Amino acid sequence: MKILVINGPNINLLGLREPQVYGKENYEELRKLVDSHALEIGVEVKQYQSNHEGDIVDVIQGAYLDAVDGIIINPAAYTHTSIAILDALKAVKIPCVEVHISDVEKREAYRQISYVREVAIATVSGKGIKGYAIAMDILKEHLSK
Numbered sequence: 001m002k003i004l005v006i007n008g009p010n011i012n013l014l015g016l017r018e019p020q021v022y023g024k025e026n027y028e029e030l031r032k033l034v035d036s037h038a039l040e041i042g043v044e045v046k047q048y049q050s051n052h053e054g055d056i057v058d059v060i061q062g063a064y065l066d067a068v069d070g071i072i073i074n075p076a077a078y079t080h081t082s083i084a085i086l087d088a089l090k091a092v093k094i095p096c097v098e099v100h101i102s103d104v105e106k107r108e109a110y111r112q113i114s115y116v117r118e119v120a121i122a123t124v125s126g127k128g129i130k131g132y133a134i135a136m137d138i139l140k141e142h143l144s145k
Contacts, residue, residue: 001042001043001044001069001070001140001143001144002043002044002045002046002066002067002068002069002070003038003043003044003045003046003068003069003070003071003072003136003139003140004045004046004047004048004059004063004066004068004070004071004072005034005045005046005047005048005071005072005073005132006048006049006056006059006060006071006072006073006074006075007030007047007048007049007050007073007074007076008049008050008051008056008073008074008075008076008077008078008079009050009051009052009076009077009078010051010076010077011027011030011049011074011076011101012027012049012051013027014026014027014029014030014101014129015027015029022101022102022128023101023128023129025128025129027049029129030129030132031047033129033130033132033133034047034132034133034136035047037132037133037136038136041136041137041140043136043140045136046068053078053082053084053085054084056075056078056082056085056088057084057085057088060085060088060089060092060094061088061091061092063092063094064091064092064094068094069094069095069143070094070095070096070097070139070140070142070143071089071094071095071096071097072096072097072099072132072135072136072139073085073089073096073097073098073099073116073120074098074099074100074101074132075098075116079098079100079104079111079113079114079115079116080110080111080113080114080115081115082115082116083115085115085116086115086116086118086119089116089119090119095121095139095142095143096116096119096120096121096139097120097121097122097123097124097135097138097139098114098116098117098120098122098123098124099123099124099125099131099132099135100123100124100125100126100131101126101127101128101129101131102125102126103125103126104125104126105125105126106126121138121139121142122135122138122142124138
C-alpha cells in the first residue's frame with residue numbers, strides 16, 4: 001500500500017510559525033513521525049511539501065501515474081482558496097484524507113471553507129502533528145476494505 005503525504009505552504013516552518021497555534025514540533029519531527037508510523041502500520045510512504053499551488057497539483061497528478069493508493073493532504077492556506085487542488089484530486093480519484101494541525105473549525109471565519117473536504121473521505125483537524133498518524137490509520141482502513 002502506497003500513501004503520499006502532501007503538505008502545502010508554510011508547513012516547512014513548523015516550530016517557528018505561530019507555535020501557540022501549530023505547536024512546537026518542527027517539520028523534521030513531522031516527517032519522522034510520518035515515516036515511523038508508516039513503518040509501524042506496514043505502508044509505504046512518500047512525503048512532499050511545497051509552497052506553490054501548481055507544484056502541488058503536479059504532484060497529485062503524478063500520484064495517479066505512480067499508482068499511489070491514497071493521499072494525505074494538508075493544503076494549508078490552499079485549503080480555503082484552491083479549486084485547482086480540488087480539481088486535481090477529483091481527476092485522479094485517489095482516496096484522500098484532509099489534515100490540519102490546528103483546529104480550523106475554531107479559527108477565523110475564512111478558515112471554515114475547505115474545498116478539499118468535498119472529496120476527502122475524512123478530515124482530521126486540531127490533533128497537532130499526531131493528526132497525520134490518525135489520517136494514515138483512517139486511510140489504511142479505508143483502503144483495506
